[in-house]
Amino acid sequence: MDMVANGLLALGASPAMVHAVEEVEEFAPLARALVVNIGTLSSDRVPSMRKAAEAMATLGKPWVLDPVGVGGTTFRTTVARDLTAMKPTVIRANASEVLALAGATRVPASSVDSAHDSHDAIEAAKRLVCESHAVVVVTGAVDYVTDGQEVLCIRNGHPLMTRVTALGCTSSALVAAFLTVEPNALAASAQALAVLGLAAERAAVKAEGPGSLRWRLLDELAQLDETMLHEGLAIQ
Amino acid sequence: MDMVANGLLALGASPAMVHAVEEVEEFAPLARALVVNIGTLSSDRVPSMRKAAEAMATLGKPWVLDPVGVGGTTFRTTVARDLTAMKPTVIRANASEVLALAGATRVPASSVDSAHDSHDAIEAAKRLVCESHAVVVVTGAVDYVTDGQEVLCIRNGHPLMTRVTALGCTSSALVAAFLTVEPNALAASAQALAVLGLAAERAAVKAEGPGSLRWRLLDELAQLDETMLHEGLAIQ
Amino acid sequence: MDMVANGLLALGASPAMVHAVEEVEEFAPLARALVVNIGTLSSDRVPSMRKAAEAMATLGKPWVLDPVGVGGTTFRTTVARDLTAMKPTVIRANASEVLALAGATRVPASSVDSAHDSHDAIEAAKRLVCESHAVVVVTGAVDYVTDGQEVLCIRNGHPLMTRVTALGCTSSALVAAFLTVEPNALAASAQALAVLGLAAERAAVKAEGPGSLRWRLLDELAQLDETMLHEGLAIQ
Secondary structure: OOHHHHHHHHHHHOOOOOHHHHHHHHHHHHHEEEEEEEEOOOOOOOOHHHHHHHHHHHOOOHHHEEEEEEEHHHHHHHHHHHHHHHOOOOOEHHHHHHHOOOOOOOOOOOOOOOOOOHHHHHHHHHHHHHHOOOEEEOOOEEEEEEEEEEEEEEEEOOHHHHOOOHHHHHHHHHHHHHHHOOOOHHHHHHHHHHHHHHHHHHHHHHHHOOHHHHEEEEEEEHHHOHHHHHHOOEEE | OOOHHHHHHHHHOOOOOOOOOOHHHHHHHOOEEEEEEOOOOOOOHHHHHHHHHHHHHHOOEEEEEEEOOOOHHHHHHHHHHHHHHOOOOOEEEHHHHHHHOOOOOOOOOOOOOOOOHHHHHHHHHHHHHHHHOOOEEEEEOOOOOOOOOOOEOOOOHHHHHHHHHOOHHHHHHHHHHHHHOOOOOHHHHHHHHHHHHHHHHHHHHHHHHHHHHHHHHHHHHHHHHHHHHHOOOOOO | OOHHHHHHHHHHOOOOOOOOHHHHHHHHHHHHOEEEEOOOOOOHHHHHHHHHHHHHHHOOOOEEEEOOOOOOOOOHHHHHHHHHHHHOOOOEHHHHHHHHOOOOOOOOOOOOOOOOOOOHHHHHHHHHHHHHOOOOEEEOEEEEEEOOOOOOOOOOOOHHHHOOOHHHHHHHHHHHHHHHOOOOHHHHHHHHHHHHHHHHHHHHHHOOHHHHHHHHHHHHHHHOOHHHHHHHEEOO
């Protein structure tokens, strides 16, 4: 939550972390986009997640599903599949998670890190689009975004990103932030990932390790301007 | 919690984060001050919050209420109003929160960030003092502290602080820490805010963005000495 | 959780934070080691903790108990004692916590920071080994590790570490990570603590305060190589 909130603030977005089911109905109309992240899942949070997703879908507002660790346990897979059926605008996951969510395999995940290459999940991502009607984002060394027809490929990013926690969660949050200004979910997703990746590339030039990458990434996110974006974004 | 704990440790204070209602009664006598922060509120935490506030009030020890996001939802407003009635020593909030808590307006908050200028909440802050008998702190570009009679104005701080999460929470925690050594709640609050603001000013000179501001702020908090305070604090 | 996850990632380990009791049974076979940390304890988390400890013990896999704040409240002490009886491979605690857990004293802890010197807890640590059959680690200015017979003494570390939150938790996590590659729990514990301490020493040379120590520590953890370890580790 810390990295996600700081990432959004660095970009100029305005995050709020809401857990209580009592707040969802009133809060949804105030939010411009939602991320449901099942990272540190517990059963008492599931009703809030479902209610929030439902509220956003009803209001016609964008929401992003981050099915962290889906495939690792039956409970997590059940919750993630349920949420997948609730009309997310975008699903953002790593390759193992996309494969698991698309039912290609029950991945015996020993961690929330991906055991697969993002490229290997493109076909599964397309199947997941058919099922969910969401744009699907597969992040990895290279990121892919697909609406079932088109597949965009984002080559921004840096290997050191895998040594910093919560950057996957942060990318989901950035996708949500971009959806508030770019209604095309394919474009919004690709831009969000490219911006995060570009900030990481710039941060990695000066970083001495994962500790400095993290704060430099926030500094870079806040400093990105049109010229940097124009020259640096690698979306194909 | 991470930034708050690190902020307190940087200052030389000794934080403990306690959630379990089973622990409150025994823990309260060991604590020298308490912050109740309703940031990521959930109904199962409310009994602990109430019990802790009650215990501190009974023991005659200071406690600070941080009514994060009050006015945003009915649930949050109800909890915050309840806690306001439980004799907090200090209430620390942004302008929108003070306005909402003083009943001036139901602020349709789309986030936990303030939609109002701190100056616009001074009258509401005074009304809130009458109701709660607490010293009320309104933080913003300029911070105000009032006991209903006097209004102190703190001009320390830096705009980049709005791009780092949890600095509001940290300021509440610093007020609590200062209350353990300065019994005058008006003075303690003003000094705590000025110290945090001064550390941020000093950090901002070298910071390249919100990522570096955050860790530099912790470094500066740990380094402040009497001369720096003497020269830097801007309390009127 | 943030510092712990980043510390493990910096080292090249692969952390997952699991809370839901529904996930424990399936997740345990996938994990190579477990830490049960009672830091921000709440009663609804206790069943997951117990079940996870049990599962690891049954599977013959290593798990580390971090009894944060034991002795502070009856609830916390009860939970910690219960877990101590569940065959942890290693118990990692500060001096006050070891004394409390060994029943030497009910420490009226006003915080999660130790009020005792690590050396004063060596005898209590040995008694705790007898009771629990775990290797016991007492961290402090000097760290001690004992299996009841031998006592290793680790002189790596830096005073500034006390001003950064979650480094105790991080040391427990590092012990768990080392247990996945070094089956001798005495050796694994000593090495993990020495590595963390050495990284902190190296970080402290360049750090300007607790804020910079924290990220520099992560950078150093990721950079440590065999020569540095050979020259820097101070285990006796």
